[in-house]
Amino acid sequence: MFSWGHIRHTLHCVVKGRSGVIKLVQASDILKQHSRFSSSMADKFKLPARYGTGEKSVWVEYIQLAAEYKPAVNLGQGFPDYPPPEHVTKALAEIATGDNPLLNQYTRGFGHPRLVQNLAKLYSPLIGRELDPFNEILVTSGAYEALFSAILGHVDAGDEVIVIEPFFDCYDYMITSAGGVPKFIALKPKCKSDNMTSADWVLDEQELASLFNSKTKMLILNTPHNPLGKVFTRSELEVIADLCKKHNVLCISDEVYEWMVYEPQKHIRIATLPGMWERTITVGSAGKTFSVTGWKTGWAYAPSNLMRNLQVVHQNCVYTCSTPIQEAVARSFEFELARYNSPECYLFSLARELLPKRDYLVKILKENGFNPTVPEGGYFIVADWTNLANKIDLSSEPDKYKDYQFTKKFAKEAGVLTIPPTAFYSEAHKSLGENYARFCFIKKDENLQLTEKLLKEWNAKKK
Secondary structure, X not given: OOOHHHHHOOOEEEEEOOOOOEEEEEHHHHHHHHHHHHHHHHHHOOOOHHHOOOOOOHHHHHHHHXXXXXXXXXXXXXXXXXXXXXXXXXXXHHHHOOOOHHHHOOOOOOOOHHHHHHHHHHHHHHHOOOXXXXXXXXXXXHHHXXXXXXXXXXXXXXXXXXXXXXXXXXXXXXXXHOOOEEEEEEOEEOOOOOOOEHHHEEOOHHHHHHHOOOOEEEEEEEOOOOXXXXXXXXXXXXXXXXXXXXXXXXXXXXXXXXXXXXXXXXXXXXXXXXXXXXXXXXXXXXXHHOOXXXXXXXXXXXXXXXXXXXXXXHHOOOOOOOHHHHHHHHHHHHHHHHOOOOOXXXXXXXXXXXXXXXXXXXXXXXXXXXXXXXXXXXXXXXXXXXXXXXXXXXXXXXXXXXXXXHHHHHHHHHOEEOEOHHHHOOHHHHHHHOOEEEEEOOOOHHHHHHHHHHHHHHHHHOO
């Protein structure tokens, strides 16, 4: 078989025309025709405009960075590097090798019956109303798909969606994919000090109110917040709730870090505020709840009339989720519900387990030139690195934003991988995240200790 390379070295080629006459055609003409055909193909089958130019996500880029430079410690992606509770993984193993063959087959499309029933048992007392497990709960392929179904199921062309920055990076693309228009408002530190907490990052209430209008369909709330770790207070939630009610706006409440809240803070579900149940879709995650992010199982709960739209998207997208994993999550909840009021319950012990890790990493960062914001929830720390600017030469890094330059160079020099927060801001507000890096602390103690060693060694070289 000849390639186009062979043809380029051929002066002529023989083809037969419709008349049957043999004629000579210049190879260059064939190449031109091929080029026009390829261009036509490319134009017709290009990525739809709603997906922009198809930029790589920060996760794709930084996983590649980790594979290429092999930093000693990965504090970038948000997942534990140690095992989940034993009863959780044991449940899955028993299901996969058990006697019930149907647990390896399709289950109910909107959620495995045992799981939705246990989710109703868990959340009903927490929200102060009896959840209908079969009409008010949807099990999804991770919280990611719950967000996708909620946004695609409610946002129409021209609808405006208010997004609080920094935000989980999929919000923007999901909104624009639905034909919606994201409207961004940033949390900003009300003061800058050496002892900042996530409570110091606040919304400007007047700016927030100005974003609401007749086109506003939805507001996306994330509490506890990624990446800041902010746990929204009741008074802050009331401001948001009052605006949603005044303008008849739907609230998507992303609460995947709901069990990771550090005392004395309390997680308040906005769906429990007066008048908010009927306009709120709440998103949760088994991956975050049981430290099994690779299981990719999440859920949403909401009034049945709102849930209907999510079900339509879900049934025409993934249709149903993994049966054995849903069964394992259901059994895991049963195990925890049976010991719900005991200190051993993982839903409450997880935050106690993470607190010393948080405090240790805050201490490490402060001692090595960073100015961290102490999170009230979640398992991330956003830290200002500008005190180290004179110690690191970023000129070799071609990225547009300083936090990308810093995190890449820091991974190469210090061996510690972190994430650039500008990935969580709209283009107009990326400058607000350039001076920070995001660290994850749901890691083995020995890896946090290694982080301390690496940071000290890096600093020592820079004196």
